[in-house]
Amino acid sequence: MDPLVASASVIAASLAVGLAAIGPGIGQGNASGKAVEGIARQPEAEGKIRGTLLLTLAFMESLTIYGLVISLVLLFANPLA
């Protein structure tokens, strides 16, 4: 592989997963905070809130995973190589 392409791919891979982690991080923090508020206000609804929270966290997590998929493609199956 061309060293320029290789180094650019590595930098792009790290940027892809790092930048993709920002938004979902904020979103997951917001969601978890609201969920804790909800549980504190209404402790009897904890089971339902926790189930919904886990599902939504998985959805937000998947956004980072998309960035991770891009970086994995760049590292292991680079189309430019």
Add this chain to the structure above:
Amino acid sequence: MLSLLHFDVLPLAELEVGRHFYWHLGGLQLHGQVFMTSWFVIGLLLIASVLATRNMQRVPQGLQNFMEYVFEFVRDIAKNQLGEKEYRPWLPFVGTLFLFIFVSNWSGALLPWHVIEIPEGELAAPTGDINTTVALALLTSLAYFYAGFKKRGLGYFAKYIEPTPILLPIAILEDFTKPLSLSFRLFGNILADELVVAVLVLLVPLFVPLPVMMLGLFTSAIQALVFATLAAAYIHEALEGHGDEGHEEHA
């Protein structure tokens, strides 16, 4: 140089990405290791269901009791998304998706596949291969198109222009992003779990990777749940149309 990553420090701590045990069938190249593990998973599920239903008791015991619990769990996934009236015909599809993905994910995390040597590549969770997840996601697409056509005929296409025709491109794009996001989510999560565990095992072989392995078990279970839930939600959307969405959910 970067196209293959291959560390071989300990006999149990190999890390191979992008290597496959190819089978050649006609002009096709098949990833043999994925077939072997998914046949194992399918066999496991078949044997478990046959054993649990062979000698059924009125008061369930042992395996039958467990499988009834599993069935009720899967039924609740379908019922929560599709509603009391519609869920029954789609229960086999949603349930099979959940069980296959769940058992695949956990087999990759729990079974010591690396003990079995194959000529190239390594045995791992079948869902850690993009081909498996794309196949499952395309099946889901087919399923919700079929559901929409069967319920509403050509009127199904009305949903593309329903609130306003301006949104037509986005409505069409949605049909492509749905399987894309479904497949990438599952593939990325499972492969990421395996990579994280493999890298940690490479650094510290004992005890330290255990919490991450537990986290991996947790996320892979959640991913199976998410895949099945989303498949059911897409089918529900196709059955109901955009107009009256969300009225009889959470029944």
